[in-house]
Amino acid sequence: GNSVTQMEGPVTLSEEAFLTINCTYTATGYPSLFWYVQYPGEGLQLLLKATKADDKGSNKGFEATYRKETTSFHLEKGSVQVSDSAVYFCALISGNQFYFGTGTSLTVIP
């Protein structure tokens, strides 16, 4: 079956630290992969996506590379800001079904 596994949080970092949030997936076929971000009390916003192996999605300093050999799509940012504090969801779509990870809460302290 299809599934997404994210590293458990919460994650707390100091401003300007390097961020990695791990995401691995199980899927049949060739899924598209996504990272979404949710700020408190809001809906999810698409952060970045990758549709095939070795694609790198990037947005707002975040990036993730679709690694088929390791079935991974880890989210990275070189220097986090307080405004990056949010919950991050990894997701995949296979066929017409979406599968979300459980989310990783990130808090960035000044």
Next chain:
Amino acid sequence: DGGITQSPKYLFRKEGQNVTLSCEQNLNHDAMYWYRQDPGQGLRLIYYSQIVNDFQKGDIAEGYSVSREKKESFPLTVTSAQKNPTAFYLCASSAGQGGYEQYFGPGTRLTVT
């Protein structure tokens, strides 16, 4: 300005009452979805619709009902049969099949006492 709207933002109901949550999109998307999110939890799929007048149950459809009479609208009714209805409800839409990303509304927080 295209997007998805959900109303109201906060909703309060007494136990035993049905309540309908609104979801409208002007993105001309074929597919629409309803998710439930509990504190500190991920998203769980309640219902989805790939086309007007058709919808399918998701993982936790019991106690919920939907309709899809128009492409733009996908209202969700939380019935009195839903045992734990207090949650954050998110509506989403996508262009359809084939790897299209989902776009989310701002959510409705339902509290039932």
